Each structure stands twice: as C-alpha cells, then as structure tokens.
Amino acid sequence: MGRWTDDGSFLAVVSVIIAFFSCLFVYGFLTRIPWTSRYSNNGTSTLTSTYGASATLTFNGTGVWIYGAMRSNHGPYNVTLDGELYQDNGYYSGDIFQQVLFSAVGLDGSTPHTVSIINSPTDPIQQLLDVDYIVYQMEIPDNEQEVNLQDTASNFLYSTSGWTTSPANLSSYNGTTGQVTCSFVVRYSLVVNAGVLAGSQVELYGVVGPSNGAFMVQLDGGLSTTLNASRTRSSPQTVLYQANGLNPGNHTMRITNAPFSGQSLSLDYAVIGQSR
Structure with missing residues (x-):
C-alpha cells in the first residue's frame, strides 16, 4: 500500500x-x-x-x-x-x-x-x-528499512560521566543493554550519517516509571521539547521520542535529563530508517 x-x-x-x-x-x-x-x-x-x-x-x-x-x-x-x-x-x-x-x-x-x-x-x-x-x-x-541501534552503538555519543550501564531490571531492556543517568547536565546524542543511515524517521526507546522524570529533546539544533517519563507503573522498551518526515542526511538528536528531584533518564535503543 x-x-x-x-x-x-x-x-x-x-x-x-x-x-x-x-x-x-x-x-x-x-x-x-x-x-x-x-x-x-x-x-x-x-x-x-x-x-x-x-x-x-x-x-x-x-x-x-x-x-x-x-x-x-x-x-x-x-x-x-x-x-x-x-x-x-x-x-x-x-x-x-x-x-x-x-x-x-x-x-x-x-x-x-x-x-x-x-x-x-x-x-x-x-x-x-x-x-x-x-x-x-x-x-x-519504499527503499527504506527500519534498523535497531543498541545503546552501545557508535552512533550514541555519551557525556564522559554520570551514566551507568547497569540499570535495574537490565534483563527487560532490548538486547539486555541500557544506559541510565540521574544528572541534570548529562546529554546523549544520536547521529544518523548521510549515505549510510540516511533515514526519514527516528524513534528512541527507554523506560517509563515512577523513578523516571522529565527530559528535553533537541533535534538538529532546533527548539527543545520537554517530555515526561514519569508513570505510576514501570514499563520498559517504551517510545520516549519519535520524529518522522525528516530529509535524508545528517540528523543529531540531543537528550538532556531534567529531573525534578533525583529522577533518572533510562535509555534502551533507537530505531532509524536506513536506505536499503
């Protein structure tokens, strides 16, 4: 269709x-x-x-x-x-x-x-x-396919401190790998390289739950969007952010944890569109 x-x-x-x-x-x-x-x-x-x-x-x-x-x-x-x-x-x-x-x-x-x-x-x-x-x-x-990127992929650029790779309930993460931070200033970036990963969409997955909180997303240097991962029950592998209709080329998504009081940002994996 x-x-x-x-x-x-x-x-x-x-x-x-x-x-x-x-x-x-x-x-x-x-x-x-x-x-x-x-x-x-x-x-x-x-x-x-x-x-x-x-x-x-x-x-x-x-x-x-x-x-x-x-x-x-x-x-x-x-x-x-x-x-x-x-x-x-x-x-x-x-x-x-x-x-x-x-x-x-x-x-x-x-x-x-x-x-x-x-x-x-x-x-x-x-x-x-x-x-x-x-x-x-x-x-x-039609020439685009969805590709999973684990949080350990080279596309993920983390700050030098503030992250742990041993979050609670790690077995519930996709590929049993995850990244968690509680720091306000920690940032995470995902870069989609032109010609190799030149897709029109990107989805970021992570955990929502009572220990998670607000975070900010900035795509390609535009205005930041504030989202909230706080929920009454914990749910892994949940969509935290999504963008589609993007032009092929380089795209950078920057995620900033913005907790109210000690809440964490739990990242799991991303899904991008990749040219076949």
Missing part, C-alpha cells in the same frame, strides 16, 4: 502504534493507569473520570485511529483534530475493549497534525473515559 510521487519514487504506508502511557502524549488530569489482560500491550490503559481530562499527540501522518474501551459507565467525549471538533459517546451496555473511539484518514502526510481526546461527561453515572493506544499511518520511502 502506498503511492507514486511526481518524481517517480514510491512512498510506502506504514502503521505506527503508540500506547497511551508513552512520553509522546501530553496529558491533562488523566488520573490512573489500570492493568488488565483485556487491554493491549500486556494490559495498559489510561482512565479518567474528570471532566476536561485530555490526552494530546502531535504526529506526521495520513491517518489516525484512537482505541479504548466502551462500557456502561462511560459517556460523551470530544476529539479535536487540528482544531476541528468531533463529538462521540463511549457508552455501551456491556464491556468491550480495544474499540475505535475516533478515526480520520486522508490527512496531509507532509505536515504535523495534533489530535486530542477530551472527557466530556454529562451524567455522574457515565463519566469515565478509557483510552488504550493510538495508531497513525505515515509514508516512508
């Missing part, structure tokens, strides 16, 4: 699945994360009963789908996509999981889109909103 461009190249369409506990989401008053086997990703979901509670994601893609549960104690919710408002209802007489709560296709894949889902209950008996994960589709060059 994909399309041909005017210059004769082919863009393939791929689907990206992001759990709602990922750092990519900006939350407003979402209250807790329940764990049950009927949810995706080993049983993860984000639940709220607060009016106006929201989750927001910015992405580059051509389509987006939000998944969650529908139950008898769920009620109305709103979704905004690039400022346009949509209204729906999560009520169902039984309990059904991993349902499409919102979808949109035919989006411009060359520009960022922002989607938010907002709890908007009108009845105290039906006031819950339960979100599980989001899927968006993006276009990548």
Whole structure:
C-alpha cells in the first residue's frame, strides 16, 4: 500500500502504534493507569473520570485511529483534530475493549497534525473515559528499512560521566543493554550519517516509571521539547521520542535529563530508517 510521487519514487504506508502511557502524549488530569489482560500491550490503559481530562499527540501522518474501551459507565467525549471538533459517546451496555473511539484518514502526510481526546461527561453515572493506544499511518520511502541501534552503538555519543550501564531490571531492556543517568547536565546524542543511515524517521526507546522524570529533546539544533517519563507503573522498551518526515542526511538528536528531584533518564535503543 502506498503511492507514486511526481518524481517517480514510491512512498510506502506504514502503521505506527503508540500506547497511551508513552512520553509522546501530553496529558491533562488523566488520573490512573489500570492493568488488565483485556487491554493491549500486556494490559495498559489510561482512565479518567474528570471532566476536561485530555490526552494530546502531535504526529506526521495520513491517518489516525484512537482505541479504548466502551462500557456502561462511560459517556460523551470530544476529539479535536487540528482544531476541528468531533463529538462521540463511549457508552455501551456491556464491556468491550480495544474499540475505535475516533478515526480520520486522508490527512496531509507532509505536515504535523495534533489530535486530542477530551472527557466530556454529562451524567455522574457515565463519566469515565478509557483510552488504550493510538495508531497513525505515515509514508516512508519504499527503499527504506527500519534498523535497531543498541545503546552501545557508535552512533550514541555519551557525556564522559554520570551514566551507568547497569540499570535495574537490565534483563527487560532490548538486547539486555541500557544506559541510565540521574544528572541534570548529562546529554546523549544520536547521529544518523548521510549515505549510510540516511533515514526519514527516528524513534528512541527507554523506560517509563515512577523513578523516571522529565527530559528535553533537541533535534538538529532546533527548539527543545520537554517530555515526561514519569508513570505510576514501570514499563520498559517504551517510545520516549519519535520524529518522522525528516530529509535524508545528517540528523543529531540531543537528550538532556531534567529531573525534578533525583529522577533518572533510562535509555534502551533507537530505531532509524536506513536506505536499503
């Protein structure tokens, strides 16, 4: 599935699945994360009963789908996509999981889109909103493949101090290797070399949990983005940062730990697009 461009190249369409506990989401008053086997990703979901509670994601893609549960104690919710408002209802007489709560296709894949889902209950008996994960589709060059880079790869440039290669629960890391720092000033860089690793996308994976905190990401010297890896339950191999639609060439991603009080930044591996 994909399309041909005017210059004769082919863009393939791929689907990206992001759990709602990922750092990519900006939350407003979402209250807790329940764990049950009927949810995706080993049983993860984000639940709220607060009016106006929201989750927001910015992405580059051509389509987006939000998944969650529908139950008898769920009620109305709103979704905004690039400022346009949509209204729906999560009520169902039984309990059904991993349902499409919102979808949109035919989006411009060359520009960022922002989607938010907002709890908007009108009845105290039906006031819950339960979100599980989001899927968006993006276009990548057909001659590009995804390559995993372990944290020990030469592309990773660490500061000279402040890191440990023996984090807790190391066996849960991809390739059983990881890097953890608690220092505010420690930085980490990932460089994608032109011609060798000339990709249009990059994903950084690590751990989210109660011992993790805020960190800043700067891509290609641009403005820094602040994200938060603090969650009530620990989850390894989680997307910490993602960028796509990049031009082939050199890209540098700089990560800075910015803890509130002794919190750590736990890095695992990166996934990049590589020319075949």
